[in-house]
Amino acid sequence: MLQIYNTLTRKKEIFKPKNSENVKIYYCGPTVYNYAQIGNFRTYIFEDIIIRTLQFLGYKTNTVMNLTDVDDKTIRESQKAKMSLSDFTKKYADIFLTDLEKLWIKKADNIVPVTSLIDEMVSMINVLLKKWFAYISEDGSIYFTIAKSQNYGQLAHLDFSGMKQSVRIDNDEYEKELASDFVLWKAWKESDGENYWEKEFIFWEEKKVLKWRPWWHIECSACNLKYFWPEIDLHMGGIDLIFPHHQNEIAQSEAVTGKKFSRYWVHSWHLMVDGKKMSKSLENFYTLNDIEEKYKNTRKEMLFRALRLLFINGKYRESIDFSFAKLEANINTVEKIDELVKRLAMAEKNNKKKWVRRDFSQELQYFIADYIESLEDDINTPEALSIFFNFISFANKELDTKNISSDEVKSIIDFLKTFNQILGIVDFSFLEENTIPKEIEEKFEARNTAKKEKNFSLADSLRDELLTLWYKIVDSREGTRLEKL
Numbered sequence: 418m419l420q421i422y423n424t425l426t427r428k429k430e431i432f433k434p435k436n437s438e439n440v441k442i443y444y445c446g447p448t449v450y451n452y453a454q455i456g457n458f459r460t461y462i463f464e465d466i467i468i469r470t471l472q473f474l475g476y477k478t479n480t481v482m483n484l485t486d487v488d489d490k491t492i493r494e495s496q497k498a499k500m501s502l503s504d505f506t507k508k509y510a511d512i513f514l515t516d517l518e519k520l521w522i523k524k525a526d527n528i529v530p531v532t533s534l535i536d537e538m539v540s541m542i543n544v545l546l547k548k549w550f551a552y553i554s555e556d557g558s559i560y561f562t563i564a565k566s567q568n569y570g571q572l573a574h575l576d577f578s579g580m581k582q583s584v585r586i587d588n589d590e591y592e593k594e595l596a597s598d599f600v601l602w603k604a605w606k607e608s609d610g611e612n613y614w615e616k617e618f619i620f621w622e623e624k625k626v627l628k629w630r631p632w633w634h635i636e637c638s639a640c641n642l643k644y645f646w647p648e649i650d651l652h653m654g655g656i657d658l659i660f661p662h663h664q665n666e667i668a669q670s671e672a673v674t675g676k677k678f679s680r681y682w683v684h685s686w687h688l689m690v691d692g693k694k695m696s697k698s699l700e701n702f703y704t705l706n707d708i709e710e711k712y713k714n715t716r717k718e719m720l721f722r723a724l725r726l727l728f729i730n731g732k733y734r735e736s737i738d739f740s741f742a743k744l745e746a747n748i749n750t751v752e753k754i755d756e757l758v759k760r761l762a763m764a765e766k767n768n769k770k771k772w773v774r775r776d777f778s779q780e781l782q783y784f785i786a787d788y789i790e791s792l793e794d795d796i797n798t799p800e801a802l803s804i805f806f807n808f809i810s811f812a813n814k815e816l817d818t819k820n821i822s823s824d825e826v827k828s829i830i831d832f833l834k835t836f837n838q839i840l841g842i843v844d845f846s847f848l849e850e851n852t853i854p855k856e857i858e859e860k861f862e863a864r865n866t867a868k869k870e871k872n873f874s875l876a877d878s879l880r881d882e883l884l885t886l887w888y889k890i891v892d893s894r895e896g897t898r899l900e901k902l
């Protein structure tokens with residue numbers, strides 16, 4: 418049974434969705450005004466691991482993520498770039514989606530730009546106005562009244578006793594000590610330019626149509642209620658979102674529906690650099706492009722797996738320090754995994770024995786059982802990885818004995834695939850049929866014959882020639898093979 422730590426109760430709890438055939442999951446997406454930094458991807462990889470684990474355990478998931486394509490930053494940066502807000506944000510949304518693919522992160526079933534949710538936000542706010550959960554202030558913006566909200570502060574564990582009273586906040590990021598009424602819908606300012614919506618709001622039976630634009634927190638509530646009304650099973654995000662964003666999401670959604678919004682809240686900790694959160698504002702961040710540029714000579718696909726491995730090798734409720742030395746160590750580890758897959762490919766091809774020993778098959782089952790157990794224990798990925806690496810050693814040792822049958826090799830490959838459904842760090846392309854061009858094969862054969870005949874100078878020159886054609890000769894216990902560089 419899966420247990421996860423619920424931020425709402427501050428306890429590890431058994432995960433019991435309302436309907437295991439339709440587990441409703443929401444997670445906050447990026448603000449699309451620039452390239453995402455790799456800290457963001459730590460969170461998205463963690464969320465990916467949770468979703469893959471749930472699917473592996475047999476749940477049917479239904480996932481939604483928003484894209485914030487209107488806020489102060491997107492408006493400001495689109496103006497600087499002299500582009501329309503929609504063209505500008507589409508550019509970065511597309512880059513973000515490509516980055517997800519590079520890191521093998523499953524895309525949500527619905528990825529929703531928030532400018533497509535304006536009508537939903539307006540009708541939510543009208544309900545809030547009607548129920549007296551919201552008011553129009555003298556500055557023309559609409560605010561949410563936290564005093565009316567019964568459990569305000571539960572998620573973020575706010576203690577209202579020592580707080581400053583009743584300041585209104587129209588800033589996205591504020592500290593817990595400043596918990597106060599927050600803005601839902603913002604009056605237009607000149608600096609917003611063309612970016613506004615004219616919508617009708619009803620307050621005290623009076624209709625107001627003004628130039629306005631939405632604010633951050635309401636968009637996620639509207640997105641959730643559009644797809645999942647009235648409640649969801651699991652809401653995820655980085656810990657920086659607990660307050661005020663998620664706290665405010667709960668307040669708005671519950672005020673509208675009168676129902677508990679999300680049963681479970683799971684938050685992952687940050688990626689750090691030299692003890693500080695990696696973030697755009699601290700200018701201590703790297704994008705995937707930066708990493709690709711720095712490791713130009715490493716196969717990109719290997720680099721992305723190494724980054725994924727680096728992130729899942731940390732507990733999600735602990736921060737991870739990023740360094741290039743760490744990334745390089747992970748590249749080496751990924752190379753070792755590749756080495757095993759290549760050995761398996763050779764062993765499968767050259768071995769005709771057909772049997773599976775009882776002890777061998779039992780051993781494989783134990784590995785998977787332990788692996789599942791560690792994931793079910795609050796998604797303990799470092800533990801799951803250590804079992805995976807024990808499995809890698811086991812497989813290498815079995816290949817060393819030469820006693821392994823081709824059926825057993827196939828079983829190892831199947832188990833590797835099972836592990837990888839969640840981990841996403843194994844490249845199985847080495848198992849695919851060799852598509853080496855004929856003239857390359859011929860040079861390879863000629864080199865092997867030259868070596869057998871002890872004509873080493875010819876063998877070496879053929880090897881060098883193959884290298885210039887991007888093929889490397891590798892001698893291993895399983896025999897000599899050609900590898901594309």
Ligand code: AMP
Nearest residue numbers: 447448456457459460654655687688695
């Ligand atoms: P943002 O675009 O800043 O709203 O962030 C998008 C997601 O990335 C949120 O879930 C944040 O919590 C998360 N995030 C931002 N910075 C980091 C970091 N350094 N480490 C982990 N997650 C982060």
Ligand code: ZN
Nearest residue numbers: 445446637662
């Ligand atoms: Zn959100």
